[in-house]
Amino acid sequence: xxxxxxxxxxxxxxxxxxxxxxxxxxxFSYHISRVKSNIFxxxxxxxxxxxxxxxxxxxxxxxxxxxxxKRIHFISEDIDDIKLISDTNYNGYxxxxxxxxxxxxxxxxxxxxxxxxxxxxxxxxxxxxxxxxPHISISYDSFPFFRQDGMVTVCAHADIHMLIKTMHKxxxxxxxxxxxxxxxxxxNHGRDIPSEGLSMNDMVKALKERGFNPLITQFKKGKYILQxxxxxxxxxSILDFLDSMIESALPVILAYDGHVIILAGIxxxxxxxxxxxxSGAHLSKLDGDGSNFSKLISxxxxxxxxxxxxxxxxxxxxxxxxxxxxxxxxxxxxxxDTKYSRFFQSKKRILLVQSSRVKQHLNYIGIEELNxxxxxNYVWFIEIYKGDKVSVVCLVDASEHQHIETIPFIYSxxxxxxxxxxxxxxxxxxxxxxxxxxx
Amino acid sequence: xxxxxxxxxTDDIIEEMLSLRYDEDVDTTENAEHMENFLRLVARHDMxxxxxxxxxxIK
Numbered sequence: 001x002x003x004x005x006x007x008x009x010x011x012x013x014x015x016x017x018x019x020x021x022x023x024x025x026x027x028f029s030y031h032i033s034r035v036k037s038n039i040f041x042x043x044x045x046x047x048x049x050x051x052x053x054x055x056x057x058x059x060x061x062x063x064x065x066x067x068x069x070k071r072i073h074f075i076s077e078d079i080d081d082i083k084l085i086s087d088t089n090y091n092g093y094x095x096x097x098x099x100x101x102x103x104x105x106x107x108x109x110x111x112x113x114x115x116x117x118x119x120x121x122x123x124x125x126x127x128x129x130x131x132x133x134p135h136i137s138i139s140y141d142s143f144p145f146f147r148q149d150g151m152v153t154v155c156a157h158a159d160i161h162m163l164i165k166t167m168h169k170x171x172x173x174x175x176x177x178x179x180x181x182x183x184x185x186x187x188n189h190g191r192d193i194p195s196e197g198l199s200m201n202d203m204v205k206a207l208k209e210r211g212f213n214p215l216i217t218q219f220k221k222g223k224y225i226l227q228x229x230x231x232x233x234x235x236x237s238i239l240d241f242l243d244s245m246i247e248s249a250l251p252v253i254l255a256y257d258g259h260v261i262i263l264a265g266i267x268x269x270x271x272x273x274x275x276x277x278x279s280g281a282h283l284s285k286l287d288g289d290g291s292n293f294s295k296l297i298s299x300x301x302x303x304x305x306x307x308x309x310x311x312x313x314x315x316x317x318x319x320x321x322x323x324x325x326x327x328x329x330x331x332x333x334x335x336x337d338t339k340y341s342r343f344f345q346s347k348k349r350i351l352l353v354q355s356s357r358v359k360q361h362l363n364y365i366g367i368e369e370l371n372x373x374x375x376x377n378y379v380w381f382i383e384i385y386k387g388d389k390v391s392v393v394c395l396v397d398a399s400e401h402q403h404i405e406t407i408p409f410i411y412s413x414x415x416x417x418x419x420x421x422x423x424x425x426x427x428x429x430x431x432x433x434x435x436x437x438x439x
Numbered sequence: 440x441x442x443x444x445x446x447x448x449t450d451d452i453i454e455e456m457l458s459l460r461y462d463e464d465v466d467t468t469e470n471a472e473h474m475e476n477f478l479r480l481v482a483r484h485d486m487x488x489x490x491x492x493x494x495x496x497i498k
Binding site for chain 2: 154155156189195196197198199200201203204216217218226227228233255258259260311312314328329332333336337342343346384385386391392402403404
């Protein structure tokens with residue numbers, strides 16, 4: 001049953017959503033105003049996350065609570081019939097959990113574009129959301145935002161859920177629902193309900209058990225620092241690592257101050273990151289374009305925030321099974337070995353890419369050198385820039401042993417049958433795209 | 440991205456880079472020692488990461 005409203009306030013009043021108006025307005029008004037919707041359809045909706053949480057805790061309460069959510073659809077055209085909803089006028093939806101108070105926002109699946117964050121160009125991890133109406137299925141780009149309920153799930157669960165959804169939709173990993181996520185988490189420090197939080201280690205274990213090959217890296221004051229006796233050796237900035245991971249289309253969980261946020265996109269033109277924060281605790285304290293649940297934040301702002309952080313920050317990123325040659329080892333050789341170091345002082349991009357994709361991409365732009373070369377499943381794809389143009393591209397074997405002495409460049413046989421490193425100058429401008437460009 | 444102002448990727452450098460070939464005779468002893476040291480520090484850093492990751496509670 002769909003109910004139609006022509007104003008947001010009318011909908012809030014008639015649907016008895018006054019209790020949640022504040023949380024919607026506080027956390028959400030920036031985006032509500034940019035969705036440019038003047039029609040709202042509301043329906044009762046069976047949401048899998050809410051059903052899971054409901055069965056674990058809310059069904060046991062001494063009062064009656066609905067096991068359905070309210071789904072609010074945003075429509076940009078003035079239509080009076082649900083059948084007139086189309087690809088062009090549909091702007092996405094949010095769901096509201098029926099528990100009142102500040103914890104009521106559940107899912108956010110708005111259709112994002114650049115105007116949504118007031119940026120000229122932005123790349124985000126491509127994820128299709130499908131919404132089914134009686135007359136049409138609409139598929140559009142969104143992010144699987146999920147908000148903690150504060151009892152069964154806290155931000156750690158919410159971010160694990162968003163990360164799993166992202167890996168499922170973008171990289172075809174298995175999908176696990178909230179019940180499954182909660183089932184195997186071995187929390188050693190407190191009650192499960194109300195949840196007293198998870199340690200970073202618990203989060204890593206939860207992802208590892210489900211095959212997401214999590215990689216956890218510790219940063220001190222925004223830097224990767226190795227301690228040799230009393231000497232601190234600063235290796236690279238957290239921004240280099242975040243750039244590399246997000247441009248490889250891997251969602252990144254950033255943890256500091258006992259809370260996690262998730263990185264899902266980047267605006268290279270403006271040097272900004274697109275973050276999602278399930279409770280808004282971190283994003284509300286950072287300047288940027290957007291709401292507390294999702295903001296485009298400058299890299300310098302993030303670095304400054306982490307620089308003043310007393311505690312360490314952790315970066316948790318899912319990776320691929322047949323990937324072994326880690327970023328820190330690759331960068332160490334690139335920076336240290338005099339044979340390569342001066343080339344790599346230039347502006348560069350370092351991406352972890354499926355080799356089949358590289359091969360197809362290179363063919364597409366007219367480079368056929370690798371067609372008959374056996375490649376490992378994943379390669380580090382490195383672009384070196386001259387000004388704004390890509391000057392040199394090289395491939396590094398991402399399946400190599402970590403104790404290797406030189407960079408495991410991909411080898412091919414040259415015309416004399418000798419091993420030759422693959423460096424090549426792009427014949428035309430080359431930039432591999434793993435993220436979806438949002439316009 | 441880190442871009443050094445005093446470094447320019449000139450055509451000469453690119454040519455040199457393109458002409459790089461794997462050389463079996465290159466003495467990698469120094470690199471090997473450096474890498475060993477680096478990996479030892481990384482291993483210690485990773486252990487520290489695991490211990491600290493048990494202490495940071497996310498909620």
